[in-house]
Amino acid sequence: MRRVRLGEPGTAWLFLTPALVLLAGMLLYPIFYTLWVSMSDFDLATFQPTGWVGWRNYEAVLNDPGFLESLRVTAVYLVIALPLQMVLGFAIAFLLNVPWRGRGVLRALFLIPMVVAPVVAGGVWRMLLDPLWGVVNYTLGLVGIGPVEWIGDPVLAMASVIIIDTWRWTPFVVLIASAGIMALPGDVYEAAKSDGAGRWATLRHVTLPLLVPVMAAAFVVRWLGAVKMFDIALAATKGGPGNATNVVNLYIYEKGFRSLEFGSASSMATIVLVVTMLITFVLFRVSRRLENRW
Amino acid sequence: MVRRYAAIAGAILVTLAFLFPVLYMVSISFKLPKDIFTVPPRWLGEFTLDNYVSYFHQARILPRIVNTIIIAVGASAISMIAGSMAGYALSRMRMRGAGVVGGLILASRAVPPIALVVPLFLVARKLGLTDQYITVILAYVTFLVPYVVWLMRAFFRGLPKELEEAAMIDGCSRFGAFFRVIVPTSITGLVSTLIFCIILAWEELLFALILTNDRAVTIPVAIAGIAADTEKGGMWGPLAAVGVLTVLPVVVFALLVQKYLIKGLADGATKG
Numbered sequence: 355m356r357r358v359r360l361g362e363p364g365t366a367w368l369f370l371t372p373a374l375v376l377l378a379g380m381l382l383y384p385i386f387y388t389l390w391v392s393m394s395d396f397d398l399a400t401f402q403p404t405g406w407v408g409w410r411n412y413e414a415v416l417n418d419p420g421f422l423e424s425l426r427v428t429a430v431y432l433v434i435a436l437p438l439q440m441v442l443g444f445a446i447a448f449l450l451n452v453p454w455r456g457r458g459v460l461r462a463l464f465l466i467p468m469v470v471a472p473v474v475a476g477g478v479w480r481m482l483l484d485p486l487w488g489v490v491n492y493t494l495g496l497v498g499i500g501p502v503e504w505i506g507d508p509v510l511a512m513a514s515v516i517i518i519d520t521w522r523w524t525p526f527v528v529l530i531a532s533a534g535i536m537a538l539p540g541d542v543y544e545a546a547k548s549d550g551a552g553r554w555a556t557l558r559h560v561t562l563p564l565l566v567p568v569m570a571a572a573f574v575v576r577w578l579g580a581v582k583m584f585d586i587a588l589a590a591t592k593g594g595p596g597n598a599t600n601v602v603n604l605y606i607y608e609k610g611f612r613s614l615e616f617g618s619a620s621s622m623a624t625i626v627l628v629v630t631m632l633i634t635f636v637l638f639r640v641s642r643r644l645e646n647r648w
Numbered sequence: 649m650v651r652r653y654a655a656i657a658g659a660i661l662v663t664l665a666f667l668f669p670v671l672y673m674v675s676i677s678f679k680l681p682k683d684i685f686t687v688p689p690r691w692l693g694e695f696t697l698d699n700y701v702s703y704f705h706q707a708r709i710l711p712r713i714v715n716t717i718i719i720a721v722g723a724s725a726i727s728m729i730a731g732s733m734a735g736y737a738l739s740r741m742r743m744r745g746a747g748v749v750g751g752l753i754l755a756s757r758a759v760p761p762i763a764l765v766v767p768l769f770l771v772a773r774k775l776g777l778t779d780q781y782i783t784v785i786l787a788y789v790t791f792l793v794p795y796v797v798w799l800m801r802a803f804f805r806g807l808p809k810e811l812e813e814a815a816m817i818d819g820c821s822r823f824g825a826f827f828r829v830i831v832p833t834s835i836t837g838l839v840s841t842l843i844f845c846i847i848l849a850w851e852e853l854l855f856a857l858i859l860t861n862d863r864a865v866t867i868p869v870a871i872a873g874i875a876a877d878t879e880k881g882g883m884w885g886p887l888a889a890v891g892v893l894t895v896l897p898v899v900v901f902a903l904l905v906q907k908y909l910i911k912g913l914a915d916g917a918t919k920g
Contacts, residue, residue, distance in 0.1 A: 365741065365821075365822045365823070366737045366741035366742075366743045366746070367737075367743065368823075369733045369734060369736055369737035369741070369822075369826075370733070370734050370737045370738075370749060372729065372730035372733060372734070373730040373731055373733065373734035373753065373793050373797060374734070374749070374753075376726070376730055376786075376789050376790075376793055377753065377756055377790070377793060377794070379786075380764075380768075380786050380787065380789055380790045381756055381759060381764065381790045383767070384763075384764040384767035384768055384771075384790075385759070385763060385764065385767075387766075387767030387770070387771070388763055388764070388766055388767055391766055391767070391770075401770065401773065401774075402770075446659075446662055449655055449658050449659045449662060450659050450663075452652060452655040452656055452659065454652075454656050456656075456660070457659075460659055460660065460663045461906075461910070462903055462906045463663050463666075463667060464663060464666065465899075465902045465903065465906055465909065465910075466666075466667060466670055466899055466902070466903075467666050467667075467669075467670070468902075469847055469851075469895065469898040469899055469901075469902045470669075470670060470891075470895050471850065471851035471867075471868055471871070471891075471894055471895065471898075472851060472853065472868075473851070473853055473868045473871045473872050473875065474673075474851075474871060474890075474891040474894055474895055475669070476875065477871060477874070477875040477887050477891060478669050478670075478672065478673045478888070478891060479669060480875065481672075481673075481676065481884055481887075481888075482669060482672065486685075486687075487684070487685050487686070487687070487689070489672065489689050492687060492688055492689055521666065521669065524666075525666060526913070529910050529913055529914065530913060530914050532910075532914075533910065533911070533913075533914030534914070578757060578758055581758075581760055582760055582761060582762075584762070584853065584854050585851075585853040585854070585868070585872070588853070588872060589871070589872055589875045592876070602762075603760065603761075603762045603854070606762050606765075607762065607765070607854065607857075607858075610765065610766055610769075611765075611769070611857075611858060616766050616770070619766055620766050623760075623762050623763045623765070623766065624763065626760055626762060626763065627759065627760060627763040630758060630759075630760050631755070631758055631759075634755075634758040635755075
């Protein structure tokens with residue numbers, strides 16, 4: 355792999371320096387700072403970490419039912435929302451792929467939910483889902499359902515957060531899937547046709563396998579966004595009712611900046627960091643393997 | 649044939665369903681409370697600009713929009729310069745440790761912002777830098793730089809090497825070749841990446857919430873505040889109006905450059 359000709363390692367490092375300096379100062383240093391705070395006693399009088407306490411903060415947060423609950427809530431959100439968005443996204447992409455004059459316009463319009471700021475999305479959907487004045491409940495009422503307490507019921511509040519997140523992010527999957535579908539090689543279909551493969555057989559045995567790399571890539575990118583989810587829950591449900599939609603990012607934010615428990619907030623953040631990096635690493639590996647296999 | 653028309657009808661319906669919340673927000677933003685809180689809901693009521701006028705001064709929405717523009721543009725500019733240079737080095741040059749450095753930069757894309765929030769707040773507070781543009785800008789660099797590196801590395805890989813080799817044979821340095829040859833030919837990739845950066849910075853909430861409290865407050869923070877007030881009732885109109893103003897510029901932007909945007913998105917996801 356190593357090539358000698360375009361060596362000039364000095365120049366290469368010069369090109370890398372600005373990014374490395376920024377990331378070292380704003381990313382690496384804060385991570386170590388978080389580790390330090392997570393292992394010390396935080397003195398609110400001087401607003402500084404003071405005594406070294408080792409793993410004590412970690413023991414405390416691992417015995418904190420609120421933290422464990424927020425991890426569970428986050429897991430439920432991820433396990434439902436991500437597959438849902440993948441399936442919907444690819445299904446809609448197939449619908450949008452039917453050639454006709456308005457296809458480009460529809461694809462462009464699909465960009466719109468994606469660029470609605472998450473806080474705005476949360477706020478608007480709160481109105482749509484309002485039990486009294488919301489359009490959703492009115493419509494459900496027409497067919498005899500309801501009134502549904504969307505934000506007030508623990509299970510439905512989680513459903514609401516997932517609906518909002520899915521509304522905002524499915525278009526992203528649609529766009530990536532569309533690009534993938536358009537890039538499919540035509541001759542394979544000729545071959546499938548001449549072999550007498552039907553519509554479903556072609557989809558199952560030709561199209562979907564060819565799309566596996568795109569699916570893997572879309573999933574990884576969507577995962578990277580979803581683990582950071584914070585604003586939609588804050589704007590739509592504030593983590594409630596109770597802790598029903600209190601995703602871990604929201605829980606840590608409140609521990610740190612409402613209760614000023616910086617020590618435990620930092621240990622929780624460290625745990626989240628480690629878990630996220632590990633899962634991301636595994637996903638990357640799997641995704642790379644899938645891309646190479648097909 | 650029937651199948652095809654059914655698919656087209658389905659596509660149009662799905663698109664409308666996805667647009668509905670945005671249209672609904674626009675409709676609410678031009679309505680008075682008496683037309684908002686009705687059963688059945690009304691699409692059109694008495695037209696009013698009240699939501700855009702009366703509340704805006706009180707909540708200082710315009711200065712907040714200006715703050716958000718300054719921060720989004722500043723953070724995006726810094727990230728674009730640093731990120732595209734790094735992306736170029738990683739896509740073209742070979743040196744010892746490149747794999748490790750590249751891997752680390754790309755891995756930093758997976759760092760959850762919540763892991764940075766406590767130290768950024770504490771250090772900013774200690775240095776007296778809370779509530780200042782530069783602090784928020786530097787915080788945003790943490791997620792924008794990895795993003796730019798990721799996208800631009802994929803983009804530069806798609807360019808033929810002959811481009812800068814020709815320039816360098818003509819006596820250009822590597823820097824000269826980059827700025828005079830690579831940057832101009834990569835304008836589409838750079839612009840779509842820049843737009844992503846601006847959009848991401850425009851809607852960021854967590855860092856802004858923690859690092860600002862008055863002068864540098866951004867529009868998402870203001871919206872989160874209004875959304876919290878909405879629980880008391882009656883704030884739907886103003887919330888929708890601020891929402892429309894927040895979304896409108898980005899939508900216009902996105903639609904203007906949609907072709908590059910879609911291509912950039914797809915390439916960034918699959919060629920990473």
